[in-house]
Amino acid sequence: MIIKKNQDEIIGYLEDSSNFREGKAEKVYIPENEGEIIGIVKECAKNGPKGPTPLTVSAGGTGTVGARIPLEGAVLSIEKLNKIISVDKKGNTAILQAGVMIDNFLKELEKEKLFYPPFPTERTAFIGGNVSTNASGEYSYRFGSTRRYVKRIRVVLSTGTVLDIPRGKYKADKEGYINNGDSPLFFQKGGQSPLKIPSYTSPGVKNSAGYFSRPGMDLIDLFIGSEGTLGIITEVEVEVIPALPPRFIMIMFFPDEERIVPEFLSEVKGRAVVDPLQVEYFDRNSLSFLKKDFPDIPECAAAIYVEDTENEKNLDGWCGLVEKYGIADTWMSKDGKSYRNLVDFRHKLPENVNAYFKKIGSIKLAVDAALPENAFPDFYRMYKKIQDETQIQTVRFGHIGENHLHFNFFPKDAGEKETVARTIEDILRKAVKAGGTVSAEHGIGKLKHRYLEIMYGKEGILEMSRVKKTIDPQSMFGLNNIFPGSMLNI
Numbered sequence: 001m002i003i004k005k006n007q008d009e010i011i012g013y014l015e016d017s018s019n020f021r022e023g024k025a026e027k028v029y030i031p032e033n034e035g036e037i038i039g040i041v042k043e044c045a046k047n048g049p050k051g052p053t054p055l056t057v058s059a060g061g062t063g064t065v066g067a068r069i070p071l072e073g074a075v076l077s078i079e080k081l082n083k084i085i086s087v088d089k090k091g092n093t094a095i096l097q098a099g100v101m102i103d104n105f106l107k108e109l110e111k112e113k114l115f116y117p118p119f120p121t122e123r124t125a126f127i128g129g130n131v132s133t134n135a136s137g138e139y140s141y142r143f144g145s146t147r148r149y150v151k152r153i154r155v156v157l158s159t160g161t162v163l164d165i166p167r168g169k170y171k172a173d174k175e176g177y178i179n180n181g182d183s184p185l186f187f188q189k190g191g192q193s194p195l196k197i198p199s200y201t202s203p204g205v206k207n208s209a210g211y212f213s214r215p216g217m218d219l220i221d222l223f224i225g226s227e228g229t230l231g232i233i234t235e236v237e238v239e240v241i242p243a244l245p246p247r248f249i250m251i252m253f254f255p256d257e258e259r260i261v262p263e264f265l266s267e268v269k270g271r272a273v274v275d276p277l278q279v280e281y282f283d284r285n286s287l288s289f290l291k292k293d294f295p296d297i298p299e300c301a302a303a304i305y306v307e308d309t310e311n312e313k314n315l316d317g318w319c320g321l322v323e324k325y326g327i328a329d330t331w332m333s334k335d336g337k338s339y340r341n342l343v344d345f346r347h348k349l350p351e352n353v354n355a356y357f358k359k360i361g362s363i364k365l366a367v368d369a370a371l372p373e374n375a376f377p378d379f380y381r382m383y384k385k386i387q388d389e390t391q392i393q394t395v396r397f398g399h400i401g402e403n404h405l406h407f408n409f410f411p412k413d414a415g416e417k418e419t420v421a422r423t424i425e426d427i428l429r430k431a432v433k434a435g436g437t438v439s440a441e442h443g444i445g446k447l448k449h450r451y452l453e454i455m456y457g458k459e460g461i462l463e464m465s466r467v468k469k470t471i472d473p474q475s476m477f478g479l480n481n482i483f484p485g486s487m488l489n490i
Helices: 007-014 034-045 102-111 127-133 219-223 260-270 284-290 312-324 336-359 376-389 414-433 449-471 485-489
Strands: 002-004 027-030 055-058 074-077 084-088 093-097 150-156 162-166 232-239 247-254 278-283 302-309 329-332 393-399 404-410
Touching (some): 034 055, 034 074, 034 150, 055 232, 127 232, 247 312, 247 336, 260 278, 260 302, 260 312, 284 336, 376 393, 376 404, 376 414, 404 414
Parallel strands (some): 027 074
Antiparallel strands (some): 002 027, 093 232, 150 162, 278 302
16 A cells, blocks of 8 residues: 655645645555555544544546545545456456546457446546446447446445445335345444435436435445445446447538527437437537647537447438538548547547636536436527627537536636626526436536535435435545535534
8 A cells, every 4th residue: 555645746636627726635545455445444534633534535537526636634546446357248247446447448348349338538537436426428328327337336434344235235115214124234333323315306317416316226326426425435346238339420510500409409319310329519619629629620500429330221311411401511430540530529629628727727617417308408599598698708518419518618707707606506596497407427526515405405415414424424435525514513
């Protein structure tokens, strides 16, 4: 195990893609196995002058909400837990330590002609971080998010015990309690501590906002998306699928946006003519962010990026849509090299956006809402109206197939930041009222507490804090992620 105490060595663990700059830590632990993690947890749990030492788990550092950045205490990095334990081709499963980098996992699966669908755009992310945020990526339109593929996890609790959680073993009863038969799973000083899930119901849209809760839910789903607040995930078993067949990418540049939503999008989602693996959207400003890397981008209002299985029927379907909607220009991959170039087109935009936030010295200010199918067209038009009327620089892009766009704002001064904050809150209140979520894939972390309260109310946040205190009675893990640490004292 490595322990870093020099602030020059620690500083790299106090950063992610959010530009949140208030991180502080006394030390960084870098364990190499689960046994060392248990030892670290027990050491931090010892009561010092201020009680147990808060412990924040650090994964790949690709997050955008400051979840891996502590405000106090110590950091536990899972970077050395990087072994792919097994790949079962017959059973379509894989077992990994939590620090396995997604890119390495995908390459290993490729050798076995297998595929892991919910990998995120940032391939340097760790599988443990993906589970902790219920991450999703370019193929979630067809295949869904991480939650669907997690079959089992191992978690070190703040008591130093290890809980192995296979899907299907621990489920909430009619009263909302999750037990091990007649016995509780979790214990506090003074006796048993029954776990009761929150009374709210998580929305049916793509969602990574707060603790998941549904009647009859599985315990594993409470930990998925919990952003390191309940325990330290050390091992993950996931479902994998056979490798995808050969595919092509097409980018369609629209002369205007009027027919994209709902007409064009409805035809794509109807799946009678085409049935793509992914459907992405780029507004005019997004394309401007890409001009330096792709100077041949034509003048247009917006672009739709799709990926589909390579066969004559699919190609004919897309060509028919291109002709029907009078699309200004079209790019299509023709071989492996051009396919990889167009993949880079998609990946480059969030990289450039995050770099620009860093350049202007601002934390990330963006709407990450997902909407029900019937509500999305109104929000699409509202986003465009806000963009057209504001003087503040903006970009809209993202997963239009899932009714989920990233609406980013780049304020230049304090006044513009206040305006943006009010605008985002107004959008999110309307999204929640329409049955959507305030965070579809980026989580809550330390930057979106207010948004989560808009979604669930103060009572919902208190229910989350009660769940945390049941599972983490020391209140050690991931303090100030999802909700303020002060809520644990209420």
